[in-house]
Amino acid sequence: MPFLFTCPHCQTKTQVDDQYSGHSGSCVLCGQPIEVPLFAGEHPKEPPTSRPLKHRSDLRVPRLIATTIVSLLLLTAFFFTVVRFGGRTMETLSNNRDQKASMRNLERIAKALNAYAADHGTYPPSMTLDSNNVPMHSWRTLILPYLGEQSLYDQIDFDLPWDDPKNRQVTDYRIPQVYVHPNAGPYAMGSGPDYFLITGPGTLFPKAAAFSPAEITDDPTQTLLVVEGAPSVPPMSWTEPMDLDFTLMRGSLLLNPGIEPGGLIEGGVAVATVDGRGHFIQDTIEPSVFLALVTPNGEERLPDDTLD
Numbered sequence: 001m002p003f004l005f006t007c008p009h010c011q012t013k014t015q016v017d018d019q020y021s022g023h024s025g026s027c028v029l030c031g032q033p034i035e036v037p038l039f040a041g042e043h044p045k046e047p048p049t050s051r052p053l054k055h056r057s058d059l060r061v062p063r064l065i066a067t068t069i070v071s072l073l074l075l076t077a078f079f080f081t082v083v084r085f086g087g088r089t090m091e092t093l094s095n096n097r098d099q100k101a102s103m104r105n106l107e108r109i110a111k112a113l114n115a116y117a118a119d120h121g122t123y124p125p126s127m128t129l130d131s132n133n134v135p136m137h138s139w140r141t142l143i144l145p146y147l148g149e150q151s152l153y154d155q156i157d158f159d160l161p162w163d164d165p166k167n168r169q170v171t172d173y174r175i176p177q178v179y180v181h182p183n184a185g186p187y188a189m190g191s192g193p194d195y196f197l198i199t200g201p202g203t204l205f206p207k208a209a210a211f212s213p214a215e216i217t218d219d220p221t222q223t224l225l226v227v228e229g230a231p232s233v234p235p236m237s238w239t240e241p242m243d244l245d246f247t248l249m250r251g252s253l254l255l256n257p258g259i260e261p262g263g264l265i266e267g268g269v270a271v272a273t274v275d276g277r278g279h280f281i282q283d284t285i286e287p288s289v290f291l292a293l294v295t296p297n298g299e300e301r302l303p304d305d306t307l308d
Contacts, residue, residue, distance in 0.1 A: 007034055094183075095266055101182035102228055102270040103278030108178050109195055110225050110272035112146035113139075114213070122210035126199045127241030128158070135241040137162050139205075140179060140193060141171075149176050162239040171239045179238050181228060181264050192235035192242075194228055194264060200246035202295050204274075213274065216296040220274035222306060224293050227271045232258025246294060251287030260290075279307045 009032040024035040117123045124142040127135045137158060144153035155170045162171070181194035199205040204216075204225065216223060227244070235242040248259045253269060262269030268282045274296075281290070292300035293307075 007032070009034070098181075098183045098265050099270055099280045102265065103272070103280065105178050105180075105182070106195065106226055106228065106270055106272035107276055107278045108147065109143075110274075110276045110278075112143040113225060114274075114276060115146040116143050117213050120210075122212045123204060125210055126197050126205040126207065126243050130161075134161070138235075138239050138241045138243075139197060140176075141239050144176070147176055147178060152176070156239075162237065162241065167239065168237070171237060175238050183264060192240065193238040194230070195226055196229045196231070196261070197226060197243045198224060198246050198249075198261070198294050199243045202298070203246050204296050205243070211296070216274060218296050218298060218300070219302075221277065222293055222302050223274045223296050224271050225274045225276075227261035228264050228269055229261045230258065230263030249291065249294075251285075251289075251291040253281070253283035253285065253290065273307065281307070 022037070024033065113123055124139040126139050128137045128142070130136050137156070141153065141156055141158075141162070144150065144156075152170070152174055157164070157166055160167055162168075175193070179193040179195055184194060197203075197205045199207060204211050204223070213220075229244055231242075231244065244259070244261060250256050251260070253260050253262050257263055260269075261271065262283060264270075265280075268280055268285075270278060270280050271293075272278050281293075289302060289306060292298055292302060
């Protein structure tokens with residue numbers, strides 16, 4: 001019958017057939033010289049052949065057992081680490097994945113905004129207005145053709161407001177996936193978007209006004225174009241003309257939730273700058289620095305590595 005033998009060098013436990021009781025050879029795992037003890041009730045036996053123990057084909061089973069045991073021990077150690085430390089580790093991995101995915105969404109949106117500006121000379125207004133200055137549609141609908149959503153754009157009646165039943169019948173059932181944050185899960189019908197402009201005096205998007213990229217005097221690589229956010233009062237639909245109000249911001253991503261950008265990824269906020277690049281801003285950024293990133297003509301001088 002086989003006996004359990006522990007290698008004194010690598011501490012690997014291996015099932016050894018009793019025919020090797022009292023003989024010497026090499027460990028099947030580490031290759032170091034070993035001497036198999038004389039198992040109780042056994043007498044030394046001649047090895048089946050004079051070849052070294054480590055070369056016998058009969059050791060394939062013990063070798064397989066040893067390898068399996070080591071693999072199981074490694075897997076056990078791995079899963080123990082995941083259980084013990086994995087909560088935080090998996091959360092960090094998930095955050096990193098969401099950061100990159102959100103930045104890709106933002107870069108697509110920024111590319112569409114810049115393409116619109118190239119065709120029209122200005123960025124789209126944050127909202128369209130009717131003759132009585134009543135908000136009608138969000139900028140998100142205006143750039144649909146630049147996102148490959150021409151057919152959806154064609155189904156929207158821009159002579160009617162965004163919440164007219166005719167428009168809601170179309171837009172409540174369809175949202176461009178680029179407007180949905182990667183950690184939002186399956187899109188819930190009727191919920192709002194996760195990406196916003198920062199609007200108001202001194203920004204790229206004064207209310208319902210058009211701003212030309214040529215008017216930007218600050219560094220385009222340090223001027224925010226579009227950001228992710230979770231407003232305390234979210235829009236009812238991705239077509240609703242609602243964005244983040246700069247006049248309410250203090251630049252403190254940690255202390256002013258629901259008003260500042262962010263709130264979707266732990267530790268900061270994903271953004272895209274005028275040059276179309278995505279970035280992740282830590283929520284510990286100095287408020288004055290963050291506010292300087294919003295204004296296109298603030299003439300603030302920021303370090304080159306501000307968004308690195």
